[in-house]
Amino acid sequence: MSDWLGVWALWLEAHPQWLGLAIWLVACTECLAIAGLLMPGTVLLFALAVLAGSGVLTLWQTLLLAFLGGFAGDLLSYLLGRWQHQSIRRLPYLREHPQWLAAAEKYFQRYGVISLLVGRFIGPLRPLLPMVAGMLDMPFVRFVLVSLLASAGWSVAYLLPGWSAGAALRLPLPPGFWLQAAVVFSAIAVLIGLAVQGSLRGMRRISQLAAGLSLLVLCALLLGWPRLAALDHGLLELLQSARSEHLDRWLVLVTGMGDSRVQLVAGALLLALLLCFRQRREAVFAVACLGLTALLVSLLKNLLERPRPQVLLEPLHSFSLPSGHSSASFVFFLVLGVLAGRGQPPRWRITWLLLAGLPAVAIASSRVYLGVHWPTDVLAGGLLAGAVCAACLALVQHRESLPPLPARLWWLLLPLLLLLFTVYGLWHLPAAMALYQR
Known part of the structure; x- marks a missing residue:
């Protein structure tokens, strides 16, 4: 064969x-x-x-x-x-x-x-x-x-990695790119692999392990980002080489899903439905994850003061590390994935988490594609969200696991979220296209 x-x-x-x-x-x-x-x-x-x-x-x-x-x-x-x-x-x-x-x-x-x-x-x-x-x-x-x-989701998940690998082999990437990429992505792969294996084997403190490992990799990234210039410039150049007018329009819609206003409304909608259905512990978990992530992102941005890539005609003036869009989208969708997997076997819980991560990965990738974040910015945002989500889950489930959510709640929440993302994206598309134009 x-x-x-x-x-x-x-x-x-x-x-x-x-x-x-x-x-x-x-x-x-x-x-x-x-x-x-x-x-x-x-x-x-x-x-x-x-x-x-x-x-x-x-x-x-x-x-x-x-x-x-x-x-x-x-x-x-x-x-x-x-x-x-x-x-x-x-x-x-x-x-x-x-x-x-x-x-x-x-x-x-x-x-x-x-x-x-x-x-x-x-x-x-x-x-x-x-x-x-x-x-x-x-x-x-x-x-x-x-x-x-x-x-749509399947084609991106299955074709994007291969296309990126082919483009990376074609482009003249900076010296040291492949070594830095191997180190960073191997660390993330080991993190995900250990978390998955621990969950499948029924480890009692898997949430604490996932939180600790995510925090460890995050700290290494925050301390080492000045030494990852080849990785940042190489991946940014790779995605910039893929830009086209057709793809720009779609990824501007995708990146709008991570906008702070959209995430705020989406979080408020999730919290309101959880309280309406009397899911108090789940509401505490969601609020803790979303609020703590937003606070830490703000503190780290002002502490590190990392400038954004000089790609846009009118560059954004705020700092870039970690990415607010990436952290907000990752923590929101990871919360949804955690709640969706309650009461199910480990392999289904893992499946829900991986699926929940797909839209967050799309939003994070769109930030690099549009040139408003470095790759390490979005990686740091995802790691921060993962660490916070795992730590909050461990605290909320210290004595008792979260029960499954009512099916009626999902039938209300998912269509409303889809409507929210679609309406906001289409409403702000013209202004966003002008902002992200090269």
Whole structure:
């Protein structure tokens, strides 16, 4: 298999005009019922994204092709489920492995719409859940709306790392870039790996461990950022090379989600719903996380006084380390991830946290892309939010774990948050485009 993949990659490199079609086909097959279980789609997509990032396709073209392919795979799987219904159980491979379909059906019946968003990032479930949604007669319009949202997040999460790697190999990066990148990202990988393993093994003080490790890496970053100039300038140059008018418009909308006014309204909305549903301990946890993070960001900015990159025509005058957008978005979405995982097994709690981190990663990356923060600014913001969230969770659960939130609260909160982010982003788009113009 590896030899075949190598030959295929060399052929695509020699015939770049077919690369876009290959990305679409692999993304479609990866999300297609049954076929997605048999193909190493994740490996193929990463390899194709690396080739695209080497100068063949722009970032927005790569993401758009993957998005369209993934959505097409979802739609075909859904239509197959609507057409076949219970006859699906007699299809090849599913007949020999009935546990695959049983697991997907159980997950869909338990979590409904949310299963299509979460399951998109779980390999064995990704190609089966759209088919199960059709088999169980999920309304078509609802499925399309959820699939569009899931496909957008999935394409960014799966294609952006590969494209960035390809672009990094192409650009003349500063000396020392790869060593600094290896040190910083290895430290973050070890932090996440230890936290995940501790959670899976049921460690009693996993929240304290996660808080301590996050604080340790954060302190090292705050003390060592002057020595990470190659990493900062290299990553900033990498993302600036990907800028285009089409992608600018979308990432200005994304970065607006981390604006202090939006985060304040979103936090107030979360707090109001928690109090309305009499979730007092959860409300204390949310307020402590959001308030303490905002206070620490303000103190650190004024203490370190780090200037912003000189990318904008009219540079912002406030200091940049740590990033307020990054810390605010990370702590808010991590709070949502923690609350969503209450009462569930460790692997589902981890899944909810990782999914909750995706919009925060998008907001943080948009700050570097738009040139208003250094990469270490947004990394510090994320580490600060993680340390505060883990510490507050340990304090709130000192005697008793937080119980699951009522399902009705989520059905109110999530649509309201989506409406808030959409309305604010569209309302302020013209002014924001002018501000972030190079």
